[in-house]
Amino acid sequence: xxxxxxxxxxxxxxxxxxxxxxxxxxxxxxxxxxxxxxxxxxxxxxxxxxxxxxxxxxxxxxxxxxxxxxxxxxxxxxxxxxxxxxxxxxxxxxxxxxxxxxxxxxxxxxxxxxxxxxxxxxxxxxxxxxxxxxxxxxxxxxxxxxxxxxxxxxxxxxxxxxxxxxxxxxxxxxxxxxx
Amino acid sequence: xxxxxxxxxxxxxxxxxxxxxxxxxxxxxxxxxxxxxxxxxxxxxxxxxxxxxxxxxxxxxxxxxxxxxxxxxxxxxxxxxxxxxxxxxxxxxxxxxxxxxxxxxxxxxxxxxxxxxxxxxxxxxxxxxxxxxxxxxxxxxxxxxxxxxxxxxxxxxxxxxxxxxxxxxxxxxxxxxxxxxxxxxxxxxxxxxxxxxxxxxxxxxxxxxxxxxxxxxxxxxxxxxxxxxxxxxxxxxxxxxxxxxxxxxxxxxxxxxxxxxxxxxxxxxxxxxxxxxxxxxxxxxx
Numbered sequence: 001x002x003x004x005x006x007x008x009x010x011x012x013x014x015x016x017x018x019x020x021x022x023x024x025x026x027x028x029x030x031x032x033x034x035x036x037x038x039x040x041x042x043x044x045x046x047x048x049x050x051x052x053x054x055x056x057x058x059x060x061x062x063x064x065x066x067x068x069x070x071x072x073x074x075x076x077x078x079x080x081x082x083x084x085x086x087x088x089x090x091x092x093x094x095x096x097x098x099x100x101x102x103x104x105x106x107x108x109x110x111x112x113x114x115x116x117x118x119x120x121x122x123x124x125x126x127x128x129x130x131x132x133x134x135x136x137x138x139x140x141x142x143x144x145x146x147x148x149x150x151x152x153x154x155x156x157x158x159x160x161x162x163x164x165x166x167x168x169x170x171x172x173x174x175x176x177x178x179x
Numbered sequence: 180x181x182x183x184x185x186x187x188x189x190x191x192x193x194x195x196x197x198x199x200x201x202x203x204x205x206x207x208x209x210x211x212x213x214x215x216x217x218x219x220x221x222x223x224x225x226x227x228x229x230x231x232x233x234x235x236x237x238x239x240x241x242x243x244x245x246x247x248x249x250x251x252x253x254x255x256x257x258x259x260x261x262x263x264x265x266x267x268x269x270x271x272x273x274x275x276x277x278x279x280x281x282x283x284x285x286x287x288x289x290x291x292x293x294x295x296x297x298x299x300x301x302x303x304x305x306x307x308x309x310x311x312x313x314x315x316x317x318x319x320x321x322x323x324x325x326x327x328x329x330x331x332x333x334x335x336x337x338x339x340x341x342x343x344x345x346x347x348x349x350x351x352x353x354x355x356x357x358x359x360x361x362x363x364x365x366x367x368x369x370x371x372x373x374x375x376x377x378x379x380x381x382x383x384x385x386x387x388x389x390x391x392x393x394x395x396x397x398x399x400x401x402x403x404x405x406x407x408x409x410x411x412x413x414x415x416x417x418x419x420x421x422x423x424x425x426x427x428x429x430x431x432x433x434x435x436x437x438x439x440x441x442x443x444x445x446x447x448x449x450x451x452x453x454x455x456x457x458x459x460x461x462x463x464x465x
Contacts, residue, residue: 031443031444064216065220135375135377138377
């Protein structure tokens with residue numbers, strides 16, 4: 001029997017590691033005023049593998065973690081992560097969810113979708129300066145490339161971490177009689 | 180069919196209910212949750228910065244000793260220069276204090292300088308902020324001005340126990356009162372940060388500049404803090420302007436302020452902690 005919180009905790013710790021790496025890369029990219037966003041990658045693996053309740057236990061704290069480090073209303077990332085997770089969860093039944101290429105594609109798409117939603121939310125709040133659109137497109141391109149490259153490593157990291165925590169592959173997939 | 184649709188919509192309904200519940204949640208709870216997450220992030224940021232410092236240290240260890248001797252000599256020269264400057268400043272401060280007492284002028288807020296290292300820079304299209312390695316334990320307060328060698332860098336927006344977040348003056352949300360350094364003109368104008376394109380220098384916008392202020396072509400004029408509002412001391416450099424343009428309303432001029440290029444790669448800052456924080460007005464809510 002899998003402990004209620006061991007599985008989410010392991011995935012959240014992996015998420016914190018990814019957030020730390022992204023934050024450090026952003027620290028160096030700040031010299032050129034560039035920024036990476038990896039929100040989609042943080043939740044994709046969990047949304048593709050786990051049961052609905054476990055996804056909530058992962059997406060909510062990870063969203064709040066990202067919120068605490070951003071100048072956005074507290075809870076915005078959490079709500080967006082949960083919404084993205086639900087959409088992926090609804091779609092995953094019809095697709096080969098254990099396939100790596102599919103996982104990477106979902107990570108890139110969900111990351112881009114979250115990026116665009118956040119950009120729209122900020123654009124509504126105030127006037128957008130001329131150079132911002134170029135910066136946004138550049139950031140989106142850079143983030144997508146980074147997510148595509150980092151996704152296989154991040155999925156493998158989560159799998160290994162879960163195995164180390166004593167959670168087997170079948171339990172990771174959260175297969176239920178309904179699946 | 181309808182049952183299947185209901186099953187599909189159930190998670191979205193749950194999310195909508197959760198968001199509605201979150202929106203009516205008291206602000207205090209949200210603030211406490213944010214601070215909790217912020218405090219958990221602090222050790223990660225500080226550890227990463229320490230690793231970077233170690234990296235720099237070991238990179239410097241590979242330097243040629245002759246280079247280090249030369250650098251040491253240069254620092255000794257600078258030290259002697261700054262010692263003289265400190266003596267001059269002390270004399271001037273004593274003179275200012277004497278004149279203030281003599282003329283019974285109001286005394287400006289005094290500040291304690293708290294140097295801090297930058298542990299994380301986070302610049303994107305919507306906000307530009309840095310996390311610094313000093314916090315509540317060193318008396319840092321929200322709103323405290325932050326400066327660096329090139330002038331004003333921003334103000335403290337969040338304070339944790341050991342780290343603080345500073346909103347840079349290039350952030351679109353930051354507004355402050357400024358003065359254009361022209362002959363004898365001390366009329367305040369409005370400075371606001373603005374998002375800059377990638378690979379370009381940080382900029383700001385100057386608004387409500389009176390029409391009689393003129394900048395000769397080819398000249399650059401400094402923009403400094405006015406001291407109004409009591410947050411920033413007067414005379415701190417914000418940036419430079421090259422030309423003024425008529426504003427959209429036709430009543431005032433506006434200008435693009437070029438901020439210091441070192442703002443992008445900042446590593447050390449100084450927080451000015453007010454020694455006599457302004458008292459809240461009588462009757463204000465506690």
